[in-house]
Amino acid sequence: MDEATYTIWTEKYRPKHFKDIRGQEEIVKRVKAFVEQKNMPHLLFAGPAGVGKSTLSLVIAHELFKETWRDNFLELNASDERGIDIVRVKVKDFARTKAIGEVPFKIIFLDECDALTREAQQALRRTMENYTKTCRFVLSCNFSSKIIDPIQSRCVVFKFKPLKKEEVFKIIDIICAAESINVSEKAKEALFVVSGGDCRKLENILQSSAAVESDITEKTVYSLASQARPAEVQDILTIAATGNFVEARKKTLSMMLDNGLSGLDFLKQVQPEIWKLNIENLKKLEMIKLCGEIEFRLVEGSDEFIQIEALIAGICYLSKEVGHATASGHK
Ligand SMILES: Nc1ncnc2c1ncn2[C@@H]1O[C@H](COP(=O)(O)OP(=O)(O)OP(=O)(O)O)[C@@H](O)[C@H]1O
Ligand SMILES: [Mg+2]
Incomplete structure (x- = not known):
């Protein structure tokens, strides 16, 4: 194997230019305009994991500063255990010197801002104000609702x-x-389902699948993602819906063991499949309610196998009757 085999694909295929970033069209368009004008407000990037937040901030740095980007771009993690104080010290050191080149500011990229407490965010806000002349901040978080209003109002939120x-x-x-690998249409579909639109996850699973086989199949994708095939889950639910508890239970346990699924993993796959069952809608609603109860118990630390058996029992029961059953039986 050559050396390239060992590079992580998420880095190897990280977009270097605006045109390489997939999706997020509106965001890319507006950010590109800021870069072309060499003028940029503070930015706040919010969104789920692996969708291009860090990537876009790196592209901004490359496009704005070209070869001097390393001198003008500082990346910090707000959830670093040393907290906001170290962020302030690093920002102060970095912001003390003027930007090199023709762009009049430097960029500080602060990842995982939603991990900061409200007090730390207040401190960050003051830091942002102190260095606005020499620096622009690009903040990244999963949920913008966790960022205090004074910071949001100082940023353009994307x-x-x-x-x-x-x-x-x-x-x-x-x-x-x-x-030079082949992926069947079904495997592509599977990659989309297991990634949930998270490109980092997608590339990681694709890379591990490619290490196993050069013709990637649906089965490999699901097994590497520690997920059952949706068709298998549907099969179990159909059996449970006919009231055959013993058979449904047996299949569930062996599927969980084969694929290395936790109780929660299994439950999360069951829930979306319930709606596809060929039974009355009212029964489906009861089953979805049951999933909610079981999920709560699993998160609280109940025994996985007992809870999953209770789920299967509930589904068998509810497919016959409606209105009497809950996770705890008759009420
Ligand atoms: N929109 C995209 N187009 C193309 N590739 C992408 C895109 N988003 C993510 N990727 C790929 O996924 C990898 C991870 O993306 P990135 O680091 O930008 O995620 P993020 O949004 O910052 O996530 P997190 O919240 O976990 O930090 C990138 O290295 C790149 O390979
Ligand atoms: Mg990131």
Whole structure:
């Protein structure tokens, strides 16, 4: 194997230019305009994991500063255990000197801002104000609602979305062509489902699948993602809905063991499949309610197998009757 085999694909295929970023069109368009004018407000990037927040901030740095980007771009993690104080010291050191080159400011990228307490965010806000002349901040978080209003009002807020199916497929095609691997249509679909639009997850699963086989199949994708195939889950639910508890229980346990699924993993796959069952809607609603109860118990630390058996029992029961059953039986 050559050396390139060992590079992590999320880094190897991290977009270097605006045009390489998939999806997020509106955001990319507006940010590109800031960069072209060499003038930029503070930015707040919010959105789920692996959708291009860090990537876009790196592209901004590359495009604005070109070869001097390392001198003008500082990346910090707000959730660093040493907390906001170290952030302030580092910002102060970095912001003390003027930007090199023709852009009149430097950029500080602060990741995971929603991990900061409200007090720490107040301190960050003062830091942002103190250095506005020499620095622009790009803040990144999962939920903008966790960021205090005074910071939000100082930033242009961009909300990133999970990547859509066609964007995920495009990325798969590009990587597969470059790596000379084949992916069946079903495997592509599976990659989209297990990634949930998270491109980091997608690329990691694709890379581990490619290490196993050069013709990637649906089965490998699900097993590497520690997920059951949706068809298998549907099969179990259909059996449970006929009232065959023993058979449904047996299949569930062996599927959980085969795929290394935790109780919560299994439950999260069951829940979306319930709606596809061929039974009355009212029964489905009761089952979905039951999933909520079981999920709560699992999160609280109940025994996984007992809870999953209770779930299967509930589904068997509810498919016959409606209105009497809860996770705890008759009420
Ligand atoms: N929109 C995108 N287009 C193409 N590739 C992407 C995109 N978003 C993410 N990627 C790929 O996924 C990897 C991880 O993305 P990135 O670091 O930007 O995620 P993030 O949004 O900052 O997530 P987190 O909240 O976990 O920090 C990138 O290195 C890149 O390979
Ligand atoms: Mg990031």
